[in-house]
Amino acid sequence: MRPSPFAFARMFSLTAALLWVASARAAEPAAAEPIAAELLPASTVFYLEIEHPKDLLALVLDHPLRQRLEQSPDYQKALDDPKFKEFRAVVAAVEQRSGVPWRKALEATTGGGLAVAFDADTQGLVVLARAEDPKAADAVRDALLGLAREDAVTKGNPDPVGTEQYRGLTAYKVGDALVGNLGSWVVFCSKPDLAQALADTFLDHPNLKQSKFLAADEEFLSAREGAKAGGTKSTAWAFVRLAPLRAHAGPNPLFDKNTKSEDGVFELIFGALIGPLRNAPYATASLALDKAHLKLSLSSPNDPKWVEAGRKFLFPPPGETGGGAVKPLRPKGTILSVSTYRDLAGWWAAAPDLLNEGAAAKMAQADSGLSNFLGGKTFGGDVLGAIQPQINLVVASQDFKAAGVPEPTIKLPAFAAMFRLKEKQAATAQLRKHLRLAFQSVVTLTNLDGAAKGRPMLSVTTEKRGNTDILSASYDAEMMEAPEPAAPRAEKGDKANPDERGVKPKPQQDLHFNFSPAVVISRDHLILCSTRQLAEELADLAEKEGPVEKAEKVPQNTLIEVSAAPLAAVLRANREQLVAKNVLEKGQARDAAEKEVELLTRLVDAVRGAKLSLTPTDKTMTLELEITTQSAK
Numbered sequence: 001m002r003p004s005p006f007a008f009a010r011m012f013s014l015t016a017a018l019l020w021v022a023s024a025r026a027a028e029p030a031a032a033e034p035i036a037a038e039l040l041p042a043s044t045v046f047y048l049e050i051e052h053p054k055d056l057l058a059l060v061l062d063h064p065l066r067q068r069l070e071q072s073p074d075y076q077k078a079l080d081d082p083k084f085k086e087f088r089a090v091v092a093a094v095e096q097r098s099g100v101p102w103r104k105a106l107e108a109t110t111g112g113g114l115a116v117a118f119d120a121d122t123q124g125l126v127v128l129a130r131a132e133d134p135k136a137a138d139a140v141r142d143a144l145l146g147l148a149r150e151d152a153v154t155k156g157n158p159d160p161v162g163t164e165q166y167r168g169l170t171a172y173k174v175g176d177a178l179v180g181n182l183g184s185w186v187v188f189c190s191k192p193d194l195a196q197a198l199a200d201t202f203l204d205h206p207n208l209k210q211s212k213f214l215a216a217d218e219e220f221l222s223a224r225e226g227a228k229a230g231g232t233k234s235t236a237w238a239f240v241r242l243a244p245l246r247a248h249a250g251p252n253p254l255f256d257k258n259t260k261s262e263d264g265v266f267e268l269i270f271g272a273l274i275g276p277l278r279n280a281p282y283a284t285a286s287l288a289l290d291k292a293h294l295k296l297s298l299s300s301p302n303d304p305k306w307v308e309a310g311r312k313f314l315f316p317p318p319g320e321t322g323g324g325a326v327k328p329l330r331p332k333g334t335i336l337s338v339s340t341y342r343d344l345a346g347w348w349a350a351a352p353d354l355l356n357e358g359a360a361a362k363m364a365q366a367d368s369g370l371s372n373f374l375g376g377k378t379f380g381g382d383v384l385g386a387i388q389p390q391i392n393l394v395v396a397s398q399d400f401k402a403a404g405v406p407e408p409t410i411k412l413p414a415f416a417a418m419f420r421l422k423e424k425q426a427a428t429a430q431l432r433k434h435l436r437l438a439f440q441s442v443v444t445l446t447n448l449d450g451a452a453k454g455r456p457m458l459s460v461t462t463e464k465r466g467n468t469d470i471l472s473a474s475y476d477a478e479m480m481e482a483p484e485p486a487a488p489r490a491e492k493g494d495k496a497n498p499d500e501r502g503v504k505p506k507p508q509q510d511l512h513f514n515f516s517p518a519v520v521i522s523r524d525h526l527i528l529c530s531t532r533q534l535a536e537e538l539a540d541l542a543e544k545e546g547p548v549e550k551a552e553k554v555p556q557n558t559l560i561e562v563s564a565a566p567l568a569a570v571l572r573a574n575r576e577q578l579v580a581k582n583v584l585e586k587g588q589a590r591d592a593a594e595k596e597v598e599l600l601t602r603l604v605d606a607v608r609g610a611k612l613s614l615t616p617t618d619k620t621m622t623l624e625l626e627i628t629t630q631s632a633k
Helices: 006-017 053-062 065-069 073-079 082-098 102-110 136-153 190-201 218-230 243-249 263-277 309-314 345-348 357-371 380-387 429-453 509-512 532-545 566-572 575-586 590-605
Strands: 046-048 114-119 124-130 162-166 167-174 177-182 185-190 236-241 280-287 293-300 334-341 387-396 413-423 458-465 470-473 518-521 527-528 558-563 607-616 618-631
Touching: 046 053, 046 218, 053 458, 065 073, 065 590, 073 082, 082 102, 102 124, 102 136, 124 167, 124 190, 124 293, 136 190, 177 190, 185 190, 218 236, 218 280, 236 243, 263 309, 263 345, 263 357, 263 607, 263 618, 309 470, 334 566, 345 380, 357 380, 380 387, 380 429, 387 532, 413 532, 429 458, 429 518, 470 532, 518 532, 527 532, 558 566, 566 575, 566 590, 566 607, 575 590, 575 607, 590 607
Parallel strands: none
Antiparallel strands: 046 114, 046 236, 114 124, 124 185, 162 167, 167 177, 177 185, 236 280, 280 293, 293 618, 334 387, 334 558, 387 413, 413 527, 458 470, 470 518, 518 527, 558 607, 607 618
16 A cells, blocks of 8 residues: 555654754764754753663663553554554655664664754754764665655655755755754754754854853753752753743743632642742753653752742741651551642632632632531631641552451542641640531531431441540441352353343442541641541551651652552452443453453553652752652662
């Protein structure tokens, strides 16, 4: 099948973007040949460089996870897409004509280094690469040009490829885009003016003022120094100026201080990033990648003065070191843990300043409604005002046998929110009284709803552990009947309807067995838990930790950690329900559904863990994602 013009155009553009080699090639790079950042103008607003593209390509294509991903239904579906098939047909045609496999073509073209940039003055995109194997790159180029010209002749169209001469240099031209060589650099430019500027810089480099180069720009140099100070060698590194983004953002609350937010939760979670986004001159991104780790870091300059008065709740007061968070408590089977610094009372009080009228009114209405559960106490002032800014959230797998409850059909993990209490408020009996009242009110409302829906009733129990009270609500043991066993599965290859294949989900009335809500109240802590078992474990851990002054501090403002092994265990525990869901919702045969669930579990098994952190200092703000796979020793 002959590739369509549309498929060929995509391939031609992609190859241009990957920098195939043009006609005028220097025999050897000059001794003083400029680096990529010295070729680019100072008006560059975005710059990305990959020092060793060949190594990155090998890592991605040869990584053990790739084989697992290729087995996924979504990947197989993408392979069947008609447009992708056209693209593959073009690749096959180029491989046949050039005698160069596509992977070798990429390595030959970009193996010596790759840079991508966008220039504000010309609104042009430029890609630069050093070819590792010029002969192979030339063969790929000739194959592409030959296909393009043959297709044009067949369709009765003019030759789509032209040539341009400029100061002794020759380049190919496709539309406005130009592809040519500057010494050992292969250059693709989307705008002729930008291409000429790069050519002039290359030819006149020794005589030009350094102020014209991106490499000499003060902001770029500062970003480079910050990257070197980090000490981690980057697989890829990027630089972007933020002022142009702010100029084109319009009335966006992320960039415009005169525009108020519509979402208070968004402010609570992401408000710490608004100061740098509104004031920092630039931001950088670095990627460090190997077979065992992925580390992505986003960083920008930072100044505590950039924190507006209404957002002081996001950071500790001046003079305190670190980001304000404390080391998270990790009970057995922890899947997710979050530790963060957020002054909830300050956030609640700042709603009129940060939010638009509608969002602020909703928070005021919520405060009024919640006071009904607190004996007239205000939620924002009395309850949140008693809480320290150090907050922990945790999600952990459950052991139903140890908890003494029937195992439900769908097995959900337990979760909890842990708050540290201010000493003055925590010492008062009034606070405990109102928290107990609130808990009992919630249980009462739950029972009223459960009675209407045929669920068993919750009964409240109280346990005293020294100075710690544990209030919990559990279902009456006499009413907690174990779920019926699953129907027998059909033989392999059975084509009957799902109800006859033994994959119909069991009734979901036992979902509530996942919950036995509990509250832990001590002198130093308030912990809200979905199960009594987790409440008891966290109560013991909190007792060992003591007040916030004794808790171990971390440099991060927010620290999120994920453990993959317990998550994989939860997937396995719910395997039958996941398979049944796929059969019923996607119409899959049972074997196909089992393979998809097994693949998901194996992908999770391949990861050891992940960590996301936000770390502020007086000079920088850094958001970092790190993923570790099982191949790490």
